[in-house]
Amino acid sequence: MTGYLQLNSGECFQGQWLTSAPADGIKGEIVFFTGMTGYQEVLTDPSYKDQIIVFTYPLIGNYGINEANFESKKPHVAGVIVYEAKQTAFHYEAQYSLIEYLEKWGIPMLGSIDTRAVVKKIRSLGTMPAVLSSSENKIEQDMTLPENHKVSKVTVFTPEQHGSGDQHIVLMDFGTKKSIVKSLVKRGCAVTVVPYNTSFEEVKKLKPDGVLLSNGPGDPKDLQSVLPTVKKLITHYPTLGICLGHQLAALALGANTNKLAFGHRGANHPVVDSVTGKVFMSSQNHSYVVDTHSIKDTGLTLRFTNLHDQSVEGLQHEKYPLQTVQFHPEANPGPAESEYIFDEFIETVKANNGRVFAYA
Template sequence: MKGYLQLKSGDCFHGKWLTDAPNGEVKGEIVFFTGMTGYQEVLTDPSYKDQIIVFTYPLIGNYGINEVNFESEKPHVAGVIVYEAKQTAYHYEAKFTLVDYLQKWGIPMLGHIDTRAVVKKIRNDGSMPAVMTNQIMEKEQQIELLQDIKVSKVASLRPQSYGDGDHHIVLVDYGTKHSIIKSLVKRGCKVTVVPNGMSFDEIQHLKPDGILLSNGPGDPKDLMAELPTVKKLIRHYPTLGICLGHQLASLALGANTKKLTFGHRGANHPVTDLQSGRVFMTSQNHSYVVEQNSLKGTGLSVRFTNLHDQSIEGLEHNVYSLQTVQFHPEAHPGPGESDYIFDEFIETVKDNNGRVIAYA
């Protein structure tokens, strides 16, 4: 059955429904992911909440869906755009085909779309609202998206504990991925995942040795109410911020963020560690970055930069035990070259030895 992808720019792309056609329109911000693999992790990453994802690699789904690589309990994307998706799965761990998995959750997928043309449009005009539909829209019809705080749709509602290691890390959840929790547990940590919005006093009562500010969807400035608590946590505990957590830590200390034209989404983004001079590949998924010219007076200094556009990929503080990264060191999907970030964080936690220090 024919289906259509309509962009706010007015461009319309014809395709074929690979899942059942949706009842009515499916709207979302359209973005693209450049990895050749990793579609299972992308679909279940809460940071993609309500987005329509275009996979740039022409063949998606050939190794199916397994039961171990989920980043959350369900897919979060609004819809999927591909050139071709396999109706079968060729891997010994596969339990579902990609089509069957999306069908189960009611996520529509359009195939036979000219994904190269779609991506070129996004690169030129930026990420924008889009709609997947059964009929061509009238030119004058506007595509408007609901303005909501997406973190509230994906974050934990109550504390949960994982592992029983010697180092107690409280993970403030803005839409965390399972692999971040696993990365801490395998390094000898007990991890307590707490809802964002929990007060500093409530977190302090848990007696953490360190704090992790997680990834999550949306504009960090939608969470301005979180910043006083984030700043208190940074002043009292060794802290690691990942993706949205990196942006929130920066805002809390007086820096600013801005939206990129089309964001960074893929498993092949080169980053330089200015401390070691090392270049490595990273997995990324974000629309917003910290502005370089806003760091003056914050105590923050750049440690990591993106080699494609020289944007900030990570920060350190000259007083607080704070490290932040814009990329995903847990690397699901993506190369694992940056997981040493977790090792550095744990070493900082060990050096602090459970002390609670309030900086002036």
């Protein structure tokens, strides 16, 4: 059955539905992912909440969907655009095909689309609202995306316990990936995942040795209400911020964030570590970045830099035991070269030896 992708800029692309056609038009911000693999992790990453994802690699789905690589309990994307998707899966761990998985959750996938042309349009005009529909008629409805609190849709509602160990980490859940929790548990940590709006006093009662500010969807400036809590956590506990958590830490300490034209989404983004001098490839998924010039006089110092566009990829603080990264050190999907970030964080937690400190 014929389907259509219509962009806010006016272009219309014709394709074929690979899943059931949506009864009504599906609206979302259209973005693209450049990795050759990792589609299962992308679909279930809460940071993609309500977005229409274009996979740039021309063949998607050939190894199917397994039970091990989910980043959350369900997919979060609004829709999927591909050139070609396999009807069957060719991997011993595959439980079902990509098409079967998306059909199960009611996520529409449109195939036979010239994804190169779509991505060129996004790269030239930036990410934008788009509609998936079964009609080629010009969409008359307003494509403006509603302002909604995406983080509240992907956070846990009650605290969750994971793992056991000498170091207790409280993870503020803005839309965390399961592999972040796994990375901490693997390193001998007891992890308590709490809702994003948990107060400082409630976190303090849990007696953490360290705090992790997770990834998540949307504009960090939509979370102004949590910034005072984030600042208190940073000034009392060793803290690691990942992706959205990195941006929130910067905002809480007086820096600023901006939106990129088309974001960083893929598993091949080169980053340089100014401490080691080494360059590594990273897995990324974000639309917003910390403004380099805005960190002046905040106590924040630049540690990681993106070698494609020189954007901020990670920060440290002159006084607080704070470390932040814009990329994903848990590396799902993507290269695992940056997993040492977790090791550094745990070493900082151990060195603090459970002390609760407060800086003026």
